[in-house]
Amino acid sequence: MPTLFSEYLLKGLPVKNRIVFPPVVCFHYAGEDGAVTDRNVEHYHQIAAGGAGIIVTEATAVWKDGRLAPFQLGIWSDEHIAGMIRIASAVKAEGAISLLQIHHAGLLTNEQVSAYAKAPSADANNPRSSMLTVNEIAEIIEAFIKAAERAQEAGYQGVEMHGAHGYLLNQFASSLFNKREDEYGGSLEKNMKFATDIILGIRARCGSDFVIGYRLGANSPSLEDGISIAKLLQRAGVDILHVSHGGSLQNLPRTPKGFDYNWIVYSGAMIKTHVGIPVIVVNDIKTPDRALWLIENNHADFVAIGKPQLADPEWANHVKNSEEINLCLSCKPTCKWYEDSRLCPARRRRDA
Numbered sequence: 001m002p003t004l005f006s007e008y009l010l011k012g013l014p015v016k017n018r019i020v021f022p023p024v025v026c027f028h029y030a031g032e033d034g035a036v037t038d039r040n041v042e043h044y045h046q047i048a049a050g051g052a053g054i055i056v057t058e059a060t061a062v063w064k065d066g067r068l069a070p071f072q073l074g075i076w077s078d079e080h081i082a083g084m085i086r087i088a089s090a091v092k093a094e095g096a097i098s099l100l101q102i103h104h105a106g107l108l109t110n111e112q113v114s115a116y117a118k119a120p121s122a123d124a125n126n127p128r129s130s131m132l133t134v135n136e137i138a139e140i141i142e143a144f145i146k147a148a149e150r151a152q153e154a155g156y157q158g159v160e161m162h163g164a165h166g167y168l169l170n171q172f173a174s175s176l177f178n179k180r181e182d183e184y185g186g187s188l189e190k191n192m193k194f195a196t197d198i199i200l201g202i203r204a205r206c207g208s209d210f211v212i213g214y215r216l217g218a219n220s221p222s223l224e225d226g227i228s229i230a231k232l233l234q235r236a237g238v239d240i241l242h243v244s245h246g247g248s249l250q251n252l253p254r255t256p257k258g259f260d261y262n263w264i265v266y267s268g269a270m271i272k273t274h275v276g277i278p279v280i281v282v283n284d285i286k287t288p289d290r291a292l293w294l295i296e297n298n299h300a301d302f303v304a305i306g307k308p309q310l311a312d313p314e315w316a317n318h319v320k321n322s323e324e325i326n327l328c329l330s331c332k333p334t335c336k337w338y339e340d341s342r343l344c345p346a347r348r349r350r351d352a
């Protein structure tokens with residue numbers, strides 16, 4: 001029976017354990033125009049030294065005018081490669097696998113970044129939104145592929161496409177947002193053509209060994225769609241799925257009795273039963289016991305532990321050595337890292 005510290009071979013790459021540090025934008029860490037700063041490098045080095053097997057660098061913009069915030073990290077230019085080399089090397093030096101999350105916000109593009117929010121379809125509730133033309137779609141597909149090539153050049157072992165949380169890839173995938181009637185919309189297969197073109201392009205240009213991950217919005221718009229999307233992604237050549245939410249609170253599946261986790265983790269476990277590629281589950285897993293149960297019972301291949309590793313970057317090593325963990329205090333209404341990591345009370349307690 002696997003444990004949290006069983007090795008996993010991901011496309012021949014040995015992953016030392018089943019613990020993932022999921023992508024977490026560090027608000028206000030990045031420099032101008034998405035440049036990596038010393039603070040970014042130190043953060044990832046600290047988390048990697050803390051023992052997680054896979055570290056996914058935060059949502060990084062493939063398109064300057066598609067950022068979720070002005071301070072988001074960027075990979076839209078060759079000039080970003082030098083900074084990304086620093087993060088990838090810091091993570092690899094600690095023996096973790098390093099993936100870069102590549103991202104375009106689409107409808108959720110920040111107004112300080114662009115006057116427009118380009119999306120599969122215009123949104124009646126968003127006056128800045130407009131429908132992407134087929135030529136613009138081709139440009140953004142190329143931007144995702146170039147971003148993956150740059151990540152590879154920087155030393156990342158792979159990328160994770162950000163297809164969750166209501167951002168551009170999720171908007172294409174979900175019939176809630178995608179109202180197109182051309183080759184990029186109208187059926188699930190057509191809704192997924194945008195993602196599929198990117199996946200095929202990355203595979204052709206980065207080679208068969210490069211890991212292509214995809215963070216999937218499970219309710220896009222329903223879990224049944226999420227399952228179908230996962231199967232299409234596997235067929236297109238995705239190597240690992242990371243199941244999160246689809247940015248809306250509609251059509252949430254009910255978790256069955258005896259499965260003591262939220263619907264997002266449940267969705268990941270359900271999707272795992274329908275695909276033959278590894279699945280990362282995430283969201284509010286919190287404790288080592290709860291993480292272990294998911295792995296032992298084959299509900300997941302990996303568990304992503306976000307806020308607990310922000311509160312205690314040595315979370316994985318502490319679990320391994322049966323040492324005390326500096327617990328996340330589950331701040332309400334939301335995690336302080338969305339504003340400024342220096343306000344995180346658990347981190348302040350640890351670093352005092």
Ligand SMILES: Cc1cc2nc3c(=O)[nH]c(=O)nc-3n(C[C@H](O)[C@H](O)[C@H](O)COP(=O)(O)O)c2cc1C
Nearest residue numbers: 022023024025058059283284305306307335337338
């Ligand atoms: C401050 C902050 C920033 C986040 N940034 C990202 C991101 O860049 N990309 C992403 O896919 N999810 C992002 N997330 C979501 C996390 O990856 C994770 O799914 C979420 O925190 C739930 O897991 P947890 O309960 O283990 O923290 C972010 C979460 C937080 C708290």
